[in-house]
Amino acid sequence: MRADVHRFSIADPSDVSGLKAAIDSGAIDASQIVAVIGKTHGNGLVNDYTRGYLTLCLSILIGERTGRSPEAVREKIPFVFSGGVEGVLSPHYTVFTVAPDGAAAGGEPALAIGVAFTAPMRPSDIGRQAQIDAIAASVTAAIAEAAIEEVHFVQVKGPAFTLADILEDQRSGRPPATDNPGKLMSFGRAACALGVAKALGEVPADKAVEAAVLKDFSLYSSVASMSAGVEVDCNEVIVVGMSRAWSGPLAIEHTTMTDALDVASIHAMVQRLGFSPAPQMEAGRVRAAFIKCEAQRDGLIRGRPHTMLNDGDINEQRHIRGAVGAIAASILNDTGLFVSGGAEHQGPDGGGMIAVIADRPDA
Amino acid sequence: MRADVHRFSIADPSDVSGLKAAIDSGAIDASQIVAVIGKTHGNGLVNDYTRGYLTLCLSILIGERTGRSPEAVREKIPFVFSGGVEGVLSPHYTVFTVAPDGAAAGGEPALAIGVAFTAPMRPSDIGRQAQIDAIAASVTAAIAEAAIEEVHFVQVKGPAFTLADILEDQRSGRPPATDNPGKLMSFGRAACALGVAKALGEVPADKAVEAAVLKDFSLYSSVASMSAGVEVDCNEVIVVGMSRAWSGPLAIEHTTMTDALDVASIHAMVQRLGFSPAPQMEAGRVRAAFIKCEAQRDGLIRGRPHTMLNDGDINEQRHIRGAVGAIAASILNDTGLFVSGGAEHQGPDGGGMIAVIADRPDA
Amino acid sequence: MRADVHRFSIADPSDVSGLKAAIDSGAIDASQIVAVIGKTHGNGLVNDYTRGYLTLCLSILIGERTGRSPEAVREKIPFVFSGGVEGVLSPHYTVFTVAPDGAAAGGEPALAIGVAFTAPMRPSDIGRQAQIDAIAASVTAAIAEAAIEEVHFVQVKGPAFTLADILEDQRSGRPPATDNPGKLMSFGRAACALGVAKALGEVPADKAVEAAVLKDFSLYSSVASMSAGVEVDCNEVIVVGMSRAWSGPLAIEHTTMTDALDVASIHAMVQRLGFSPAPQMEAGRVRAAFIKCEAQRDGLIRGRPHTMLNDGDINEQRHIRGAVGAIAASILNDTGLFVSGGAEHQGPDGGGMIAVIADRPDA
Amino acid sequence: MRADVHRFSIADPSDVSGLKAAIDSGAIDASQIVAVIGKTHGNGLVNDYTRGYLTLCLSILIGERTGRSPEAVREKIPFVFSGGVEGVLSPHYTVFTVAPDGAAAGGEPALAIGVAFTAPMRPSDIGRQAQIDAIAASVTAAIAEAAIEEVHFVQVKGPAFTLADILEDQRSGRPPATDNPGKLMSFGRAACALGVAKALGEVPADKAVEAAVLKDFSLYSSVASMSAGVEVDCNEVIVVGMSRAWSGPLAIEHTTMTDALDVASIHAMVQRLGFSPAPQMEAGRVRAAFIKCEAQRDGLIRGRPHTMLNDGDINEQRHIRGAVGAIAASILNDTGLFVSGGAEHQGPDGGGMIAVIADRPDA
Known part of the structure; x- marks a missing residue:
């Protein structure tokens, strides 16, 4: 396999002109897109809707070019957007593609990418051992499937919830880790990170670490990058590393x-x-x-x-x-x-x- | 003469404990303080009152230690505070002192400081040639008095005005450059910078440059640093450079x-x-x-x-x-x-x- | 004709569940929708993308239900969204529908609605007499077409532009009224309001009033409501009033x-x-x-x-x-x-x- | 006794011109001031320094007019300032005075004011039963001393702490209710309110209610108004009501x-x-x-x-x-x-x- 990355600036969160031109010129084969990661114009907090807006616009475009519905696109491709381009930062998105490569592998290590999804989660799942374990299993699966030898970056996008969602789950008898929406995003990022750490052996794999969530900051993953947003309800996992099973520059x-x-x-x-x-x-x-x-x-x-x-x-x-x-x-x-x-x-x-x-x- | 600088962190805009301890320990002679420049906790915009708060607290302290009233202290010592310590920045103030030095001057150039004040200004003066010329004259005077040979930094703190001040001046028949308080701060900083540039020969000294204010950005000073705040009504000028007439490390x-x-x-x-x-x-x-x-x-x-x-x-x-x-x-x-x-x-x-x-x- | 209005709360700017349910239950005939006005979650300023997000989601829904593309929907139906639901305000949108009415008109006046669009505009058109005149002509046309006897509300959504748009137009030799994006929104709202006032005889129809824009605030329309947003490039005009030619409650x-x-x-x-x-x-x-x-x-x-x-x-x-x-x-x-x-x-x-x-x- | 209230607008948080003029004209006897309550220009959150700024300026003024130090003034007079004058609200302060009244009391009830202070508190005290009890005792004392018959308003200003303060107390073995500065302000307001409620019999006086703090919102006081700010370290209590022991209009x-x-x-x-x-x-x-x-x-x-x-x-x-x-x-x-x-x-x-x-x- 051969991985490539393509980065596009955006004028606003609905601006998909960069990817559109690249697909239309043949520079990118839309069917080879496996993940998109980017920064949008919003505040990056609970009421940031620019992440969902760009997700919608990109999934419409990719859907049109691949003959699938936007919903089907979003189920297969993780769109991980973080809001907030403060100061000199520039809004953009990076498209990851994976193509078959005729060349014989086995030479120098090259960029390798694996992707996985967990089951959907409720507000009351966030920050719990269940989320930690689900992430760990997904990371392990993505590494195995992509034959990644050296993991350098694991991006997870987990679900965030508005106050209304949280209270509804709570009324159904499922208490959340906190009923503060912003704080619950924090719990989710923490649990996901510990899930990555568990998969990679950075924390002991054989014991529950839920008690460490947002408490024991000596436990961490050195390659994890967690986001949370209201526009997803499952955890989307992207593992990037090096592998001799892959080729490319x-x-x-x-x-x-x-x-x-x-x-x-x-x-x-x-x-x-x-x-x-x-x-x-x-x-x-x-x-x-x-x-x-x-x-x-x-x-x-x-x-x-x-x-x-x-x-x-x-x-x-x-x-x-x-x-x-x-x-x-x-x-x-x-x-x-x-x-x-x-x-x-x-x-x-x-x-x-x-x-x-x-x-x-x-x- | 011998210049020195002393920098103190602040926990809040009323925290003058650093200077107080330095005076009380004898590290600083309060009568030798010639200027204070610092960053406070506010937003650095029109409604930032942390600059005035620290000014008041420091002028009370220095007044107590020198036997003068706070008002008299503020008339003689420029307090230049800029609000806004975003990100990693840390609130603090730097005290400039000047002491007589028994050592013979004439050796290597050392840090040198000069200070000057313009007359008070009205909202309608801001951004005009009158402000430019007043600044230029003050910079020239400060350089001459302190025998500065190489100018590296000129700090000016000019007046800012609230909407009420601006409208009152306007009603008295003196139209401002703009009636937007934030925009008028911009006009003031621009005119002060062009005044510094005029004094240092960075723009032609013999022609009016008012027309360039906020229009022709090819005209600028390379050593000017302008602030504006509602807590002053005149322009306070601090010139810092090197001079063989001064000594120190x-x-x-x-x-x-x-x-x-x-x-x-x-x-x-x-x-x-x-x-x-x-x-x-x-x-x-x-x-x-x-x-x-x-x-x-x-x-x-x-x-x-x-x-x-x-x-x-x-x-x-x-x-x-x-x-x-x-x-x-x-x-x-x-x-x-x-x-x-x-x-x-x-x-x-x-x-x-x-x-x-x-x-x-x-x- | 018979006008009706239907108001729906939204959980986020992509939430079109209310209209969807109303169409699917038969409460609303999607082909009878003539305008949508609402408040979204953003800040209501230049970088508010929630307006465009809701516009996209609604135009997709209406397009699906009427067999048209989202683009075709947006060309025919004005979507006027204002961002900012501060304090107790609640995000929502109101759908205006117009249906033929078998009942004989000519009785009591009833709610009447007319809609019109101007040609697209550039940044340099905003705040100018050309915009005023275009709005006045559109308002007059909408009133006539809908036989409105008493005008109570005229909503116009005009275009806003980012700094990049403004500077590009300026570089093409078309100077804007201001190069500040937020300020240009203000110019546009002002010109649109004066266009409404001109159409309704609230300002003299026979003289240019461009000089009054943002200067002479004694000139105003008592029924005008202006918005501006980056998601439209023409001015969308909605006139609401009473008419005996219409029926309904x-x-x-x-x-x-x-x-x-x-x-x-x-x-x-x-x-x-x-x-x-x-x-x-x-x-x-x-x-x-x-x-x-x-x-x-x-x-x-x-x-x-x-x-x-x-x-x-x-x-x-x-x-x-x-x-x-x-x-x-x-x-x-x-x-x-x-x-x-x-x-x-x-x-x-x-x-x-x-x-x-x-x-x-x-x- | 006879109570009076005097309200003054402020142009900025250092503006004490209103009270100054009133004292100098004889309208207010500075020695009769018992409390000051007001709204200042800041955000009303942890980093709002406008409260302390106005407190300092007023205590200097009152000190000058009564021959006391500003510190002595602040120890005797509660200054309760809340930041944040959003929307149409106007920054101001209200001065409460109490004067001996020659007229025989015992007629119609008139405005009555009582004041009390608790001991200083640490971050770890905030939100605890100790704070609740201290407030209750102070409220009871103030009511008794002022012979208030009907309590209509109890204002408490409690201490707030920065993160540095909180962590220092925590390191000394005193865990806070939370280490989030804004959240700790919330704990403090809650405990103070329950203290007022206890004093007035709105919650049972004989049992600990610490467990209800920020949890059981069915417990509340109907006359309590709580503020918290970094500029005080004890709780200042002002009780206002009606009493036939007082006179005045x-x-x-x-x-x-x-x-x-x-x-x-x-x-x-x-x-x-x-x-x-x-x-x-x-x-x-x-x-x-x-x-x-x-x-x-x-x-x-x-x-x-x-x-x-x-x-x-x-x-x-x-x-x-x-x-x-x-x-x-x-x-x-x-x-x-x-x-x-x-x-x-x-x-x-x-x-x-x-x-x-x-x-x-x-x-």
Whole structure:
């Protein structure tokens, strides 16, 4: 198999002109699309409807080009959109395609992608062991099916719920982890991350870790990137890594930022991808990048206070996305980055995960 | 003379404990304070009252320690506070002191500071040639009085007005440049910057440039940093540079960022201050840093769209401060930076000024 | 002819379940839908994409039920959505239908509806005499075609543009009234209102009033309600009034609020619709209501200062919609109100228009 | 004794010109000031520093006029400021004075005021039975000391804490009810309200109700108005009611709004104060009004959905204050109202308390 990624800027959340042109020109075979990940214009919080809007528009387009209904498209292809392009960040989406490759595999490792879905979930399932286990099983299945040897990035998009949904489930006798919609998104991201960690052996696979959800932040996955949104009701799982069973010119690397200013880790990672040790990469080399970040919980960064957790006007996630996104953009020389807040159990407190796909230096 | 700078974190805008301890321990002689520049917790827009709050608290403290009234303190010492510590930025203030120095001057250039005030201004004066000329005269006077040989940073805090103030002046027959309070702050910053540029020969000194205000952005000062706030009614001018007439261990450098991602200019500047060419400076070397930034007017950064100018939820200045502030913090390894939006005529469109004070490498 | 209105709550901007059920049950004949007006979840400013999202979802549904494409539906039916349901307001949409009526007309006046579209417009057309004249012609045509005798409400949805659109038009040699996207929306609403006023004789029909746009607020229409959004490129015009040529049980009335607290005018109006003079109407009588409002420009309401025009965190339109919407909701006993900010030339400064559709007291 | 209230508008949070003029003209004797309650320009959330700013400025003024230090003033006079003047609301403060009265008491009941303070509290005390009991004791003491016969309004201002404060207390072995600063404010308001309810017999006085805090909303006080702010460390208690032991021309009434649209209760209450049953009171009769409100927890108002609890851009308290404040302003014909969100246990879910001070109809 051979994986490819195609990134398109969007003028607004209904702008699918980029993919449309690529399909119509033959650059992309619509039937080979396996996943779409992107950043939209909204606030990235509960009342962000730009994620669903772009999902609808893309699923209509792909449906038209593949002869399927939009619903059928959405059941097969994960659309993972995170809202919030604060500061220098740029709204965009990245299309992952997988094609059969006539070339003999078995040479150098190349980019490899696996996809899986869990069953639909209710508000009361979110943040529980059931969600952790379902994610772990899906990640394991996706890795096996795609023969991925080195996992560098696992994106999960889990369901979020409005207050009305939560209260309805609660009235039916199923108590949620919390009845605060934003907080429940946090529970969901945490459980998904621990599910990834369980699948990859980053936390013990044989014991329940539900008790650690949003409590023991020493447990985390170093490759997990979790999102949650009201527009899905199951968990969509995308695993990206390297495999000698795949071919193609792309590679992926990842690292853990220990805090928001940890640029040393980013520089070391891009050098593993073959880039020279300059303060800023030459333009045009990044094919896609995925970043998780979060405001440090003690209210400090390297000893000085930050104000993100006390701000009643701008949500903490919008603050930290704008900051860490700008730092990454300044190094990668690229603003079309997937930067997502809410990094619970997706890296150490105050830090987060960054994964970059680029052309292989030897390719 | 010998200049020094002292930076203090604040827990809230009334927190003057840092300066108080420094005065009480003898580290700072309150009578030697010549200027205070800082970042407070507010939004940095018209309805940001944290600037005035900190000004009041500091002027009470300094007044108590010097036997003057708070009003008398504010008339002699410029307090320049910019609101908005988005993302990783940290609220703080930097105290500038000037002391007589018994050592013979005439050796290596050292940090030098001059201060001046214009007459009070009305809403209708803002953005006009009168403001430009008043600033130019004050900058020239401050340079001469302090014998500054190389100017690296000119901070001006000009007056801002609420709608009520503007309309009252208008009813008295003095039409403002605009009756929008936020927009008038923009006019004021622009006129101040062109005043600095006129004083330093960056725009022709012999012709009126009022027509260029907020129109011809090719005219700008490369060392100007303008703020505006409702808590002052005159323009307060602080000029910082290097002079062989001064002594002490500090140096200042500055550069122009050509756009929000221009890290090459920052790296070159800190190397002029004697730092090694690492992606991130060692911690603790920066004594103070001052940055102006602004969202690029064509809605793009290096070819990709940004959303800062279309956002109805978060003001564009809050976006760009968070982004450029984080980039500078990641290089300087310091979050206690003065980062101010609204960089009209204070650098090229989409870029801005950055000045850093550090220990002289030879000191 | 016989007009009817049907109002549906929405859980999110893609929720078309209400209309779907009504069509499927036979309560609404999809082919009789002539207009849809509603309030969505967004901020109601430039970056509000919930309007377009609901428009897309409704046009897909109506298209499916009438055998037309969504594009064809949108060309024939105006979808006028205003974002922002602050405070007690509730997201919803109101569907206007027109059916042939076998009953002989000529009795009591009944609710009557006319619809028209102008040609598409560019950013540089907005706020100009050309837009005023196009609106006036469309309003006149809609009134004539629907034989409306008494006009009580004219809704226009005009185009808005992002910064990129504006700059592109400007580069093609067509200067806009302003290059600020939010401000250009204001110009467009103003020109549309003056177009309505021209058609109805509220401003002189024989002279150009472009010079009055956003300047002379003594010129206004007492029945105009203007919106602007990026999802349309022409002006969509809906005229609602009373006519003896129509039949049915509904009536519409309107009034002008002289300021934000003018409840006397609302009470007088609902009494003209046959309601008793209680402080709050009995529940369930309102079929739809349309309100325009705006923060008073001198910063005062009945002598006390308001802060809406100085607020950098919450846009003035969000403030005033929440306030006037709540006042109207408390009288009408209904929160599913169309409340729209930006009332330039749509009533006196600080006031606005309110129109209510209810069952005729005699019906 | 004789109580009086004096209300002053403010241009900004440092504007004490109103009280200054009143003292200097002899209208107010500064030594007779017993409490100040007001609304300031901030967001009313954790990072609202306008409350402390106005407190400082007023305590300096009163200190100068009474020969005391600002600190001594603040220890004796409760300054209760709530931030957030959304929509039509107007920033202001109300000064309560108490003077000896030569006239024989024992006639008609008149306005009476009592004040008390609890001991300082730590973050870990907030929301606990200890806070409930301390409030109850203070309320009882204030009632007794002032011989209040009918309690209509109890205002408590309790301490709020930043994340840093909370974590420090937690590290010292004192776990907080929550480590979320905004949520802890909610716990504090709830405990204070239950303390008031205990003192007044609205909840059983003989059993602990800590378990009901933020859980059992059927327990509430009908006269309690709770605020929390970082600028105080003890709980300040103000009890206002009627007493035949007092004289003077003022009266106070209160009622419970059952939901946000409950105008019938407001109308009934103002008629008890002697006003005619018009939809809007004549201007100038209200001397002060105090309102608590909160977004209904099931996401509905009279059956239609509201969006306040899902909004990531505007805090729910800002929404509901703007809405309920506008409704009250439209009836009272006055925008200088104390409207405070966060009505946990201060009225039924979705409703709240309103108290109005006006001239006695017989006076």
